[in-house]
Amino acid sequence: MKFKKIAAIALCAAFFAPQITFSGTPLKIGTQGKKNSTLNNKVGENLIKFLCAAPLEEIKGSSSGVTGSFVLDLDNLEATTGQITVEVKTMTTGLNRRDSHLWGSDWLDGDKYHSITFDIKGLSDIQIIKQDNGMGEIKANAFGTFTMHGQAKQIKSPITLKFVRESEATKKRAEGDFALVQANFKIALKDFNVTGTKGLVGSKVGETIDIDANLYGSTVK
Amino acid sequence: MKWKNVSITALLLIIPFVIVWFVQGKNIYTKDKKQVITKTKDEIFGTDTEKIEWVDEFQLGLLPGVDDLSPKLLASVAVPSGILIAVSLFGFFMNYKQKHSSVK
Numbered sequence: 082m083k084f085k086k087i088a089a090i091a092l093c094a095a096f097f098a099p100q101i102t103f104s105g106t107p108l109k110i111g112t113q114g115k116k117n118s119t120l121n122n123k124v125g126e127n128l129i130k131f132l133c134a135a136p137l138e139e140i141k142g143s144s145s146g147v148t149g150s151f152v153l154d155l156d157n158l159e160a161t162t163g164q165i166t167v168e169v170k171t172m173t174t175g176l177n178r179r180d181s182h183l184w185g186s187d188w189l190d191g192d193k194y195h196s197i198t199f200d201i202k203g204l205s206d207i208q209i210i211k212q213d214n215g216m217g218e219i220k221a222n223a224f225g226t227f228t229m230h231g232q233a234k235q236i237k238s239p240i241t242l243k244f245v246r247e248s249e250a251t252k253k254r255a256e257g258d259f260a261l262v263q264a265n266f267k268i269a270l271k272d273f274n275v276t277g278t279k280g281l282v283g284s285k286v287g288e289t290i291d292i293d294a295n296l297y298g299s300t301v302k
Numbered sequence: 303m304k305w306k307n308v309s310i311t312a313l314l315l316i317i318p319f320v321i322v323w324f325v326q327g328k329n330i331y332t333k334d335k336k337q338v339i340t341k342t343k344d345e346i347f348g349t350d351t352e353k354i355e356w357v358d359e360f361q362l363g364l365l366p367g368v369d370d371l372s373p374k375l376l377a378s379v380a381v382p383s384g385i386l387i388a389v390s391l392f393g394f395f396m397n398y399k400q401k402h403s404s405v406k
Binding site: 178 | 329330331332333334335336337344345346347348349351352353354356367368369
């Protein structure tokens with residue numbers, strides 16, 4: 082009798098455990114499966130903004146040289162992956178001389194390390210904000226490998242992700258379902274071995290950089 | 303009297319630099335591009351969309367936007383003001399010297 086009970090519990094555990102372990106958070110918007118979104122400026126302006134607060138002046142810059150794609154798994158949002166790339170030499174701050182310093186060997190070394198990448202490995206702490214037949218919105222943390230100046234570091238960034246199914250309104254801009262990812266995170270220059278011209282980090286240039294990203298993608302390239 | 307006029311004129315010439323600096327946004331460093339942000343309402347995503355363009359526009363700063371010895375150093379408030387203050391001090395000194403030599 083005791084053995085039968087144990088066997089029954091073990092059987093139940095064996096049956097349910099994988100489902101509990103592997104079932105991810107779904108986004109119920111009337112479509113399922115993996116959606117591969119490629120960044121597309123027709124959907125919206127793909128833009129990275131960066132802000133560096135320094136004692137003398139806030140350095141505001143931006144880059145529109147953003148490319149990449151991400152795979153959104155609507156049945157298992159945790160399994161969302163992607164890669165976003167920013168070309169170093171598209172980063173500008175409004176001062177040509179400063180831009181050439183930024184791209185130079187003392188700073189980001191754009192000749193040697195052409196791009197900055199964020200390899201998204203997955204999402205965590207997912208919170209569904211909205212889900213209906215045409216659109217879904219979630220808040221989550223995107224984690225992955227951020228590579229800059231040849232140095233890779235694991236980071237986590239809070240994101241807001243919106244997914245809009247193709248409609249007559251979306252077709253006016255581009256084909257396919259649309260996705261928007263908004264992210265905001267900070268990086269420390271020293272974590273990526275960006276030392277800068279001697280003495281400038283901490284005085285003329287802040288030690289951390291605030292990054293704001295607006296990424297628009299479409300499931301049809 | 304001539305040197306005194308030179309000094310006063312040199313000091314007065316600083317004023318236009320300060321006015322231009324103030325009007326152009328009180329930048330710390332001289333800039334050659336201006337960030338133009340266009341915000342529009344995105345009806346599909348229900349968010350505000352930003353578009354950033356950098357247009358060529360000179361903006362005078364307190365400090366020069368270059369750090370090497372070039373004529374571009376003059377495109378700031380600090381460098382020409384420093385020169386003008388030096389000229390002014392020199393003028394006051396010459397004026398003082400002139401006055402004292404004429405007294406003798």
